[in-house]
Amino acid sequence: MDIVICRNYDALSRAAARVVADLVNHKPDAVLGFATGSSPVGLYKELIRLHEEEGLDFSKVTTFNLDEYVGLPGDHPQSYRHFMNQNLFDHINIPVQNTHVPSGTSANHAASCEWYEKRIRDAGGIDLQVLGIGSDGHIAFNEPGSSLGSRTRMVTLTEQTIDDNSRFFKRKSDVPRHAISMGVGTILEARKLLMVASGKNKAAALAAAVEGPITSMITASALQLHPEAIVFADDDAAAGLKMRAYYDWIQKQSKKAN
Ligand code: F6R
Numbered sequence: 001m002d003i004v005i006c007r008n009y010d011a012l013s014r015a016a017a018r019v020v021a022d023l024v025n026h027k028p029d030a031v032l033g034f035a036t037g038s039s040p041v042g043l044y045k046e047l048i049r050l051h052e053e054e055g056l057d058f059s060k061v062t063t064f065n066l067d068e069y070v071g072l073p074g075d076h077p078q079s080y081r082h083f084m085n086q087n088l089f090d091h092i093n094i095p096v097q098n099t100h101v102p103s104g105t106s107a108n109h110a111a112s113c114e115w116y117e118k119r120i121r122d123a124g125g126i127d128l129q130v131l132g133i134g135s136d137g138h139i140a141f142n143e144p145g146s147s148l149g150s151r152t153r154m155v156t157l158t159e160q161t162i163d164d165n166s167r168f169f170k171r172k173s174d175v176p177r178h179a180i181s182m183g184v185g186t187i188l189e190a191r192k193l194l195m196v197a198s199g200k201n202k203a204a205a206l207a208a209a210v211e212g213p214i215t216s217m218i219t220a221s222a223l224q225l226h227p228e229a230i231v232f233a234d235d236d237a238a239a240g241l242k243m244r245a246y247y248d249w250i251q252k253q254s255k256k257a258n
Contacts, residue, residue: 001223002230003210003247005238009198013042016130016196016232021050023128023192029060031120033129033187034088035140036065036080037165039196040130044088051092058094062123064116066131066140066187068104070154070178078168079104102152102180113152113180120186129190133197136160137205137218141181144217148225150183184222193229195220197237206233207240 006012020043023030034040050056065080074081081101089099100119106112120126131139136158142150143158156178157165166172187193197206209220210231223229238244 001210001226002250003238003241004230004232004251005241005244005247006232006234009042009234012196012198012232012234013040013046016040016043016194017046017050019194019230020047020128020130021056024056024058024061027127028057029062030127031062031064031123031125033126033182033190034063034065034084035130035132036067036083036087037132039132039198041087043130043196047088048091056092058092060098061094062098063089063094063100064120064123064126064182065099065101066129067179067181068102069176070104070109070180071176072104074101078174102182104176104180109154109180113154116152116180116182117186126190128192128194129187131187131193131195131220131223133195133202133205133209133220134161135164135201135205137208137220139184139187139195139220139222141179142184142187142219144219146184146216146219148188148214148216148219148222149185151186152180152182155179155181184216184219188222188226191228193223193226195223195229195231197231197233199234200236200239202233202237203240206231206237207242211242 006015068080072079102116103112141155162175166175169175208218214221214224
């Protein structure tokens with residue numbers, strides 16, 4: 001796993017966006033996996049800037065989002081479809097039909113999850129999956145105890161995640177208790193994983209994910225199983241990493257080599 005520690009959130013967002021942009025420039029019809037939440041907002045801002053100022057072209061890109069709240073239609077202000085439209089899709093030249101977010105309002109969640117997995121396969125699989133990390137160590141909404149082989153399905157959110165995400169809702173009781181989430185197994189099939197982690201409240205989870213044992217109790221630890229995972233963390237999120245000096249050393253050596 002590559003660990004890149006950046007001095008602040010802006011630097012982290014620019015560095016992470018550069019990885020996405022390099023892929024899209026190299027493979028214009030890339031399949032990208034996207035996350036919602038606060039962590040990737042800076043990355044998306046930077047992609048918008050690269051589109052506007054450097055002509056980064058998304059016209060042939062296909063995207064799949066990690067998750068959606070059960071019960072929220074796509075036009076609900078707290079739905080993840082709405083989040084993606086507002087924070088990225090409405091500002092770049094991606095055809096809306098190329099963008100996929102799991103449905104939170106299907107009459108048959110199991111069938112709609114199966115369809116989502118099939119759409120990913122039919123698109124040729126995900127080239128690069130963007131991830132955040134929950135303060136309980138989750139990726140997507142794979143809460144502690146989620147099988148490392150899990151697929152897209154309906155999950156029940158932990159109280160900690162409901163607390164964490166209540167900042168986006170008027171009342172804590174408005175936060176849905178269930179979500180549709182890509183599974184850990186689905187995520188591990190992406191050809192490359194890119195995690196962004198920012199802030200002190202992520203330090204313990206990130207340290208456990210990167211340096212602790214691989215366990216379904218911290219589903220982000222599954223990144224250790226992936227041959228091409230890169231983590232961009234700011235100083236605060238990196239605060240719990242025991243091997244930090246070594247990660248910095250590796251980055252210094254690779255800069256010298258290039
Ligand atoms: C959202 C998602 C979640 C978030 C995580 C961190 O699509 O997959 O795993 O990445 O909950 O959320 P923030 O970035 O808001 O701290």
